Amino acid sequence: MAAxxxxxxxxxxxxxxxxxxxxxxxxxxxxxxxxGPSGCGKSTLLRMIAGLxxxxxxxxxxxxxxxNDVAPAKREIAMVFQSxxxxxxxxxxxxxxxxxxxxxxxxxxxxxxxxxxxxxxxxEPLLARRPSELSGGQRQRVAIGRAIVRTPKLxxxxxxxxxxxxxxxxxxxxxxxxxxxxxxxxxxxxxxxQIEAMTLADRIVVLRDGRxxxxxxxxxxxxxxxxxxxxxxxxxxxMNFLHAGALGMRSATMGVRPEHLAISRTAGxxxxxxxxxxxxxxxxxxxxxxxxxxxxxxxLFGEHDYRVxxxxxxxxxxxxxxxxxxxxxxxx
Amino acid sequence: xxxxxxxxxxxxxxxxxxxYTVIALFxxxxxVINSFKSRRAIFAExxxxxxxxxxxxxxxxxxxxxxxxxxxxxxxxxxxxxSLFFVLLFGAMAAFALSEYRFRGNTLMGLYLALGIMIxxxxxxxxxxxxxxxxxLVNTLxxxxxxxxxxxxxxxxxxxxxFMKQVSDDLKNAGRIxxxxxxxxxxxxxxxxxxxxxxxxxxxxxxxxxxxLWFPLILAPAEExxxxxxxxxxxxGQFVTNWNAVLAALSLAIVPVLVLYLIFSRQLIRGITxxxxx
Numbered sequence: 364m365a366a367x368x369x370x371x372x373x374x375x376x377x378x379x380x381x382x383x384x385x386x387x388x389x390x391x392x393x394x395x396x397x398x399g400p401s402g403c404g405k406s407t408l409l410r411m412i413a414g415l416x417x418x419x420x421x422x423x424x425x426x427x428x429x430x431n432d433v434a435p436a437k438r439e440i441a442m443v444f445q446s447x448x449x450x451x452x453x454x455x456x457x458x459x460x461x462x463x464x465x466x467x468x469x470x471x472x473x474x475x476x477x478x479x480x481x482x483x484x485x486x487e488p489l490l491a492r493r494p495s496e497l498s499g500g501q502r503q504r505v506a507i508g509r510a511i512v513r514t515p516k517l518x519x520x521x522x523x524x525x526x527x528x529x530x531x532x533x534x535x536x537x538x539x540x541x542x543x544x545x546x547x548x549x550x551x552x553x554x555x556x557q558i559e560a561m562t563l564a565d566r567i568v569v570l571r572d573g574r575x576x577x578x579x580x581x582x583x584x585x586x587x588x589x590x591x592x593x594x595x596x597x598x599x600x601x602m603n604f605l606h607a608g609a610l611g612m613r614s615a616t617m618g619v620r621p622e623h624l625a626i627s628r629t630a631g632x633x634x635x636x637x638x639x640x641x642x643x644x645x646x647x648x649x650x651x652x653x654x655x656x657x658x659x660x661x662x663l664f665g666e667h668d669y670r671v672x673x674x675x676x677x678x679x680x681x682x683x684x685x686x687x688x689x690x691x692x693x694x695x
Numbered sequence: 696x697x698x699x700x701x702x703x704x705x706x707x708x709x710x711x712x713x714x715y716t717v718i719a720l721f722x723x724x725x726x727v728i729n730s731f732k733s734r735r736a737i738f739a740e741x742x743x744x745x746x747x748x749x750x751x752x753x754x755x756x757x758x759x760x761x762x763x764x765x766x767x768x769x770x771x772x773x774x775x776x777x778s779l780f781f782v783l784l785f786g787a788m789a790a791f792a793l794s795e796y797r798f799r800g801n802t803l804m805g806l807y808l809a810l811g812i813m814i815x816x817x818x819x820x821x822x823x824x825x826x827x828x829x830x831x832l833v834n835t836l837x838x839x840x841x842x843x844x845x846x847x848x849x850x851x852x853x854x855x856x857x858f859m860k861q862v863s864d865d866l867k868n869a870g871r872i873x874x875x876x877x878x879x880x881x882x883x884x885x886x887x888x889x890x891x892x893x894x895x896x897x898x899x900x901x902x903x904x905x906x907x908l909w910f911p912l913i914l915a916p917a918e919e920x921x922x923x924x925x926x927x928x929x930x931x932g933q934f935v936t937n938w939n940a941v942l943a944a945l946s947l948a949i950v951p952v953l954v955l956y957l958i959f960s961r962q963l964i965r966g967i968t969x970x971x972x973x
Contacts, residue, residue, distance in 0.1 A: 415868045436874030448865035452887060465874035509873075521865075 364427065366391040366517060366549035367412065372421035374407055374573075381407050383573040384421070389551065389566075394543050397553045398560040398596070399570035405553045406521055408570070412551065413442050413519055426516055436465070438517075441510035445522040447502040449494035449509075456481075456490040459509045480511040483545070484538070500531040507539070511546070520552040524559060536562060557597055561585070569593050591691040594618045600648060603659045605633075605679065607686065614686035614694050621648070621662035623683040626669075631676025635659065637669050651675060723949065730754050730942035737938055754943030757930075763918060764944070767926035772951060774836055774922060775904050778843035782900050783893055785844070786851025787859075791881050793852070794859040795867070805856065811849030816842065817909060827914055834917040842910050847900040854899075858892035859885060894959040901959075905952045923948045 367389040374382035381404045389395045397405040410416040412423060414435035423430055430438050441462075449458050459480060460473040468476075481487050484504045494502055503523060510518055520539070524532045540563055543550055554560055560567050561581045569576040569584065569592070577589045581597075588594035594602050600621050607617040610632060625631070626649060635653035649661040649669050659677060669675065686694040728744055729737045736749035743749070758764055793805045816823075823842060824833075832838040862885050870880040886893070911925040927944040930937040 410868070413868070413872060415871060435868075435872045440872065442869065442872050444865035444869060446863055446865045448863060448869035450866070450869075450884065452883065461875075462873035 364391055365389065365424075366393070366426060367551065368422070368424040368427070369408075369412075370422040370424070372408070372411065372423060373419045374404070374411060374416065375419045381573050382411070382419075385570075385573075385575055387568060387575065387578070389549060391549055392547050394540075394550045394552065394563055394565045395568060396560040396564035396566075397551065397568050397570055398555065398557055399576075400596070401555055403570045404573040405555075405570050409442075409519055409521055409551065409553045412517070413440055414438050436462075439513075439515050440517040440519055441513045441515040442519040442521065443503075443506045443510050443523045445525050447494070447499075447506045447526070449502055449505055451494055453493070454490065455486065455492055455494070455497070455505050455508075458494070458505060459512045462509070462513050476512045476514075477508075480508045483511065483542070484508045499527055500535065503527060503535060504538075507542070511542070516549065518548055518550040520550065522554055523552075524554070524556075539563065557599060561597070567597070569596060588618075588685065589693050591616060591618065591687050594685055594687075594693075600660045600662060602685075603656075603679075604687075605656050605659075609655050610679070612686065615689040616687040616691070617679065618685040618687060619679040620683070621660040622664075623680040624659065624661045625678045625680060626651075626661045626663065627676045627678065628673075629676065631678040633659070633677040633679075635675060635677065637671050637673045637675060639671065640669050642666060649675075651677065653677070726942050727946050727949075730939070730946040732939075734939055737942075751939070754937075754939030754941075755947075757937065757940040758943045758947065761929070761940075763921070764923075764926065764947075766919065767921050767923045768947075768951070770836060770920055771905060771923040771948075774839045774843065775901055775952075775955075777836070777840040778847060778904050779897055779901055781840065781844040782847035782851050783897060786848050786896065787855050787886060787889070787893065788881070789848070789852045790855035790859050791885060794856045805852075808852045809849055811845075812853060816846045820909070820913060824913055832914075834915050834920055836915065836920055838914045839910055839920075839922070842914065843900075843904045843907075847896075847904070850899060851896045854896050855889060855892055858889045862888050894961075897959050898956060901955055902952065905948075 365388045367387070369385050369387040372382060372385045373380065385408060397408060399405050407416060411418050412425075414430065414433060418431050425438055425440070449455075450461065453461065456474075456477055459477045463473045463476055477490070478487075481490055484507060486501075486504060486508050489497060489501060489505070494505070497505065503526075506523070523539070524535055527535060536559060539550075539552075542548075543563075552559075552563060564581055566578060567581055567584055568578050571592055577584060577593045579587075584593055584597045588597065591604060595604070595618075598620060602618045602620050603624060605617045605619060607614045610617065633653050633656055635651040635656075637649060638652045638658065639650040641648040641650075644666070645664070647663045647665070647667045647669075649663065649667070651659050651661060653659055661677065688694055725741065729741060731745040731752065731754075732743075732749045733751035733753065736743070736745070736751070740749075745751075789808060793801060793808070827833045827838045832841070866884055866888075867880050870884050875883070906924060907922075908924045908928070911920075911922040915921070916925065923944070927941060927948065930940040930944065
């Protein structure tokens with residue numbers, strides 16, 4: 364059964380259309396990630412699902428029931444915010460238990476649910492503290508705990524890792540993935556970071572300018588993008604886009620991932636000079652300025668020695684290249 | 696070129712601040728020292744500190760013997776605290792509505808509410824008096840509380856709505872998802888976070904009300920509802936002024952407002968510097 368269904372959902376602020384007709388179905392137990400550049404409407408869409416923004420037209424259904432006019436508290440959802448949004452005047456225990464208390468559950472039942480969630484996230488030693496006495500990572504774990512306590516039909520995450528430092532981000536990402544497996548819950552997760560999207564999602568929804576560009580499993584989007592936007596957004600470093608005409612192809616644009624561009628000092632199709640080299644240990648990224656194709660990125664595995672200003676030759680791996688028409692749509 | 700060291704800069708800054716403090720406090724200082732002197736000494740050497748020779752509590756005894764003085768104090772306290780309560784309550788509520796909800800005419804409504812900052816309420820004195828006479832509120836403290844609430848609201852709405860815009864949307868939304876009512880969100884989440892702004896508004900509202908002579912004189916001149924500022928005027932006559940008593944009364948009138956200020960000032964300083972350092 365679909366945990367969430369969006370039918371031609373739109374949102375306008377005055378004359379500005381922010382969401383321009385989104386259709387989507389998220390299955391129960393699925394981890395669905397909305398990804399896109401800032402301003403693409405992904406957070407607005409999430410807030411519409413939560414009921415924090417009105418829907419201009421279309422239908423939002425949770426577990427098959429239309430919830431357009433249902434208050435956020437009655438939608439049986441829980442949300443984790445980027446800024447944690449913990450109640451500063453309440454202890455961790457009261458923060459986590461507030462929703463159940465508001466719903467009229469007994470003290471004992473609230474305490475039991477809070478203890479259970481705290482145990483899952485190893486929050487027991489922090490229960491008596493206030494949010495101001497916690498570190499950023501701890502605050503976000505409390506915010507996640509607050510969501511778990513409600514045992515919602517739908518978990519909503521609004522860029523929950525953006526305020527954390529790099530190491531914590533990876534640790535919390537793994538924790539969220541584990542939580543999804545343990546709880547078997549439906550989760551909708553908004554991020555602008557394609558790595559988070561790739562690592563967490565069962566299915567990714569790529570959004571641009573309030574429209575869905577493509578929906579699919581991470582590897583489907585990576586290996587089979589519908590257009591240049593998705594091809595460029597998914598995968599890091601970004602895909603190279605070549606003027607296919609200059610290489611004697613019929614398509615307008617040829618997309619080649621950095622790892623599918625062969626580099627040689629002797630022979631190749633495209634000549635250029637090395638403008639920058641990034642050595643990451645496991646891989647080496649070489650940035651090459653070419654006369655005909657602009658700046659291209661090559662990704663080499665292992666350590667390689669290329670000097671800046673060195674002249675090199677590049678050859679795209681034709682079998683792994685993607686072809687796009689002039690409008691950016693994929694030619695298959 | 697001589698570079699200014701941090702030390703010289705800090706001396707210069709302190710010199711300016713001390714000079715300003717001296718200038719600002721001087722009149723208060725003169726009032727307080729003279730309130731402890733005999734009448735002759737006040738006129739002989741107005742700037743002298745009271746000595747055993749000139750020390751005299753006659754002003755204070757006169758004021759305290761004037762039996763209604765505590766009544767005046769109480770009236771001033773009731774009017775100030777009452778007005779302050781309503782200004783803060785209604786001001787904060789209006790500010791929350793203006794900053795939180797999108798509705799048609801939001802900006803116009805905000806401008807309308809802020810207009811009162813620019814138009815002195817005293818221009819409407821005659822109309823206010825007619826209204827109070829018609830509603831039988833003349834010579835009541837209620838009349839003063841109503842007028843001062845109206846007088847304080849524009850600035851309160853203006854300042855508070857700016858501060859409320861800075862309160863995290865996520866926090867309010869988290870409250871909504873957890874099922875808190877809008878009133879609970881306002882009172883338990885938003886108000887504590889704008890406390891410094893509330894203190895700022897409280898001080899700016901409180902001082903003009905405490906010091907006002909105009910409306911008490913017009914709306915509530917009866918003996919039992921006189922405020923302290925109006926009460927002090929009994930010592931100023933057309934021909935003879937009892938300076939000892941006037942100065943003593945004014946010195947006493949400083950005390951409560953000073954206490955209220957000290958209560959709010961810790962918050963106030965945070966309010967003024969909020970956002971300056973981040």
